[in-house]
Amino acid sequence: MSSSSRVAVVTGSNKGIGLAVVRDLCKKFPGDVILTARNPTLGQEAVKKLKEEGLNPVFHQLDINDLQSIQTLREFLKERYGGLDVLVNNAGIAFKVADTTPFPIQAEVTLKTNFFGTRAVSAELLPLIKPQGRVVNVSSFVSVSSLKKCSPELQKKFRSDTITEEELVGLMNKFVEDTKKGVHEKEWPNTAYGVSKIGVTVLSRIHARQLNEQRKGDNILLNACCPGWPRVMSSCSRVAVVTGSNKGIVLCAICARNSPGT
Numbered sequence: 001m002s003s004s005s006r007v008a009v010v011t012g013s014n015k016g017i018g019l020a021v022v023r024d025l026c027k028k029f030p031g032d033v034i035l036t037a038r039n040p041t042l043g044q045e046a047v048k049k050l051k052e053e054g055l056n057p058v059f060h061q062l063d064i065n066d067l068q069s070i071q072t073l074r075e076f077l078k079e080r081y082g083g084l085d086v087l088v089n090n091a092g093i094a095f096k097v098a099d100t101t102p103f104p105i106q107a108e109v110t111l112k113t114n115f116f117g118t119r120a121v122s123a124e125l126l127p128l129i130k131p132q133g134r135v136v137n138v139s140s141f142v143s144v145s146s147l148k149k150c151s152p153e154l155q156k157k158f159r160s161d162t163i164t165e166e167e168l169v170g171l172m173n174k175f176v177e178d179t180k181k182g183v184h185e186k187e188w189p190n191t192a193y194g195v196s197k198i199g200v201t202v203l204s205r206i207h208a209r210q211l212n213e214q215r216k217g218d219n220i221l222l223n224a225c226c227p228g229w230p231r232v233m234s235s236c237s238r239v240a241v242v243t244g245s246n247k248g249i250v251l252c253a254i255c256a257r258n259s260p261g262t
Contacts, residue, residue: 006031007081008253009073011064011121012091013037014046017138017227017249021088022046024250026055031085036062036073038091064091064117067124074124084128086253089118089200090138094193107179107192114196115172119165119203126207131218136252137204139197139224146194151187158202165206172199200224223252 008029012018014037025033035050035057037043047059060076063069077084092114095106118137129135147158157163157171175195178184188195204224211220225248 005081006085007034007077008032008086008088009034009036009060009077009084009125010088010090011036011062013088014039014042018088018090019046019050021090021249021253022057023050023053023055025086025253026050026057028250028254029086032058032081034058034060036060036091038063062091064121065113067120070121070124074128077125077128083130084125084133085130086134086136087121087125087129088136088138088249088253089121090249091117091121092138092196103190103192104176104179107176107184107195110192111172111176111196111199114193115199115203118200119169122203122207126211129220131215131220133218133220134253134255135207135220135222136249137200137222137224138249139201139204139226140193141226142191142194143197143201143226146189146191147198149189149194150198154187158198161209163202163206165203168199168202168206172196221252221255225249225252 006029008025008031010018010022010025010033013022013035019035022033022035035043035047036059037046038061040059040061043059043061047057050057060073061069062073093110095101095110099106101109122135122137126135147155150158154171157167172195175184175188178186178188179192184190201224204222208222211218211222227248
């Protein structure tokens with residue numbers, strides 16, 4: 001067991017908003033903060049950068065598209081900390097607007113990471129969340145505008161208070177299949193990223209509901225957070241500095257134990 005009994009994990013945190021969240025948590029969270037990255041070299045570079053700032057994050061490799069990688073992190077957390085206090089599901093991808101990759105491929109790749117990868121991490125790590133724990137799923141304000149562009153029938157399904165995880169998975173798969181058939185614009189917005197973040201937001205509502213039903217007395221808060229546009233400061237190093245967008249995420253991660261949650 002670690003000398004610190006409390007631990008926070010931030011996925012996809014070797015750069016951008018994830019790195020900014022790790023930086024803030026290192027200053028404000030009373031425990032170990034684990035910086036994760038798919039590429040160990042990039043992850044270690046980010047840790048070195050933060051240590052030069054006087055902070056002390058811990059690195060652990062994590063590829064949210066690799067179940068074995070997720071399970072390795074799960075076992076590490078169980079053995080070293082006996083569980084998990086804070087989980088920030090930040091890892092995700094977005095194709096650039098000018099990218100020429102065929103849209104069906106963009107859809108499949110984007111949802112694989114942003115929705116299905118986040119779901120896989122949650123499936124393995126949510127059972128480890130300790131009483132009073134905090135979970136933050138990083139969504140996007142783009143999910144709001146994207147939802148408004150869905151058909152009325154889809155909007156009704158996504159907004160339902162009783163939608164199940166299996167139903168949500170079916171809808172996410174349907175979007176990918178509709179893009180392959182070339183018929184997605186009949187019901188869906190023309191943004192794979194936006195649809196993936198609709199999925200993250202709705203998944204957050206489902207998991208929050210389940211936690212409230214199954215572990216009501218544990219006072220676990222799970223929120224989806226839309227950080228908005230980051231302000232990225234130019235940097236000569238490979239680790240850019242992001243300010244502003246991490247604030248809401250960190251507040252959700254360390255909010256008072258008697259605060260109302262999702």
